[in-house]
Amino acid sequence: MKVVVLGGGVIGVTTAWALLRQGAEVTLVDRQNGVAMETSFANAGQVSPGYSTPWAAPGIPLKALKWLFQAHAPLAIRPDGTLFQWRWMAAMLANCSADRYAVNKERMMRLSEYSRDCLRAWRGETGIEYDARSQGTLQLFRSQAQLDAAARDVAVLQDCGVPFELLDAAGVLRAEPALASASAPIAGGLRLPNDETGDCHVFTRRLAELACVQGMTLRGGCTVQALQGDGQRVTGVRVVSSAGGEGELLQADVVVLAAGSYSRDLLLPLGLDIPVYPVKGYSLTMPLSDASRAPQSTVLDETYKIALTRLGDRLRVGGMAELAGFDLRLNPRRRATLEKVTRELFPGGDLTQAQFWTGLRPMTPDGTPLVGATPLNGLYLNTGHGTLGWTMACGSAQLLADVISGRQPAIRTEGLDMGRYGARGATSRPGRLAAA
Missing domain, CATH: 3.50.50.60 (FAD/NAD(P)-binding domain)
Incomplete structure (x- = not known):
């Protein structure tokens, strides 16, 4: 064939x-x-079945409106001159109900859990090395409201049989000791111990x-x-x-x-x-100047929707979303947000040597x-x-x-x-x- x-x-x-x-x-x-x-060149580095979550979720429409007026918002929308952009956003909003969220998350987790198992099998067969770590993902909550809202995700994780740990602030520091030097508030976290990290490129x-x-x-x-x-x-x-x-x-x-x-x-x-739309994301990749103030694996900042991932002796900081068509220009405002989160959570990265990158992520509305x-x-x-x-x-x-x-x-x-x-x-x- x-x-x-x-x-x-x-x-x-x-x-x-x-x-x-x-x-x-x-x-x-x-x-x-x-x-x-x-x-695939400089994405956030996460292999995160447990965090396979649709962006279309209850409460997102109201959050999106607030983000449009925030300086360091995780979402930005710029009209790209096409009707398709508006159709795609309308379809995404239609998936923001609790029922659709549950259906979509189950589909995503079904495929993601299987994919992690395939990755492990292929890694064993081929011996490929790519700065892989198998130390889980920590979703970091800066507020009690975020911690309380995690109940919806926990319910789906339980239904799908995915191991998890819901942590208080002390538990977060035990999982990621370098967060002890963070200047940001820490209310708790959701740890997914079976998730992995690695350099996709x-x-x-x-x-x-x-x-x-x-x-x-x-x-x-x-x-x-x-x-x-x-x-x-x-x-x-x-x-x-x-x-x-x-x-x-x-x-x-x-x-x-x-x-x-x-x-x-x-x-x-x-x-x-x-309905596949290019959702623009950004990342910074930098050498570690102080490994004691860097993550052991991946920490996902729920407030800014930014992931900070340890890749060997480097730190990868990636995230955010721009709906702006196929525009690949590097926006300095997005870099400022990535740098802000890095300084607040893991100042062990050398921002003076950070490489700034952008890529288009193909996304469906659900x-x-x-x-x-x-x-x-x-x-x-x-x-x-x-x-x-x-x-x-x-x-x-x-x-x-x-x-x-x-x-x-x-x-x-x-x-x-x-x-x-x-x-x-x-x-x-x-x-x-x-x-x-």
Whole structure:
């Protein structure tokens, strides 16, 4: 079986690896010259199944209104000139009920828990090293109100059988001793001991190297022009090299679209409209000047929605969300917020040497990614993971490889594919494939 995977981030590379392990002949295509050079390059570093939580939650609409007027708010909205942005936000608001939150969180946790198990298995098989730590995630609450509100998440964790520890202030300091030097108030925390951390970029690059050794063809520096087919089935992909020249047709039995935020535009000419929007995030990566004042694992500041992660001798500080389309400019106001949280919680990072980065996270309105088949034969999706691409990557890849090969997946697939948005996605419109 010939498979072309579009997208060289952690989702595309893990998908290629899972398919290779099942005997497929795989070609991986990415517009960058190397893998994991965009959204997977400098994310927050969390592998956090226990914190797989939809952004669409009860109370979020009111919080979002307040955030719009705060200097260091976790959310910013700038009109991008498209109707799709407003449709996407409306769909997200529609998912902010308690019932939808419970459904969406269960789907996300189902996939995330499985994905962590797959990651551990692959790590054992391959011996890949990527600054991995298995010391859990601590969600930090600065106020009693935040601690009280954790009851909703605790209930879902209990229903899903996920281990957790609800901590008071003293318990937080036992879990992360460096917080003793924090200047911010600490009311308590929610610790998820089974969560992990690691450098997504390093993992993805090394897995791609192994995949190439085992026969994967990597086509870097290639832009997708169009998906090819006969009107009912996708049969290949037309690409053009960044070096120039005419387009080239890559024929395939199966095409997997794992192009992150750019997946939607590739599908629109086919009459498929998936609600995947680019949510912009930021990070700082810096060397540690004082390891005694740095986290042991990941601390997630609930107030600012910012994660601070230990990656070997570095500190990664990442988070926030901008709804601003495909704008990749670095906003100094976001850097100021990241620096503020770093100084307040873990001043052991050397901010004078921090590298500032931004990336576009492909997000669905309900938080659950799109993993599975499409109405077009031979075309499959693995996209829309939002802030949890690193968390969900290995499980999404293995599940999709099983679906493609006709094997029984290890977990339920209900609610994970694009079918939950209707037969052809968010809207139904006529479209046709480019002629082969």
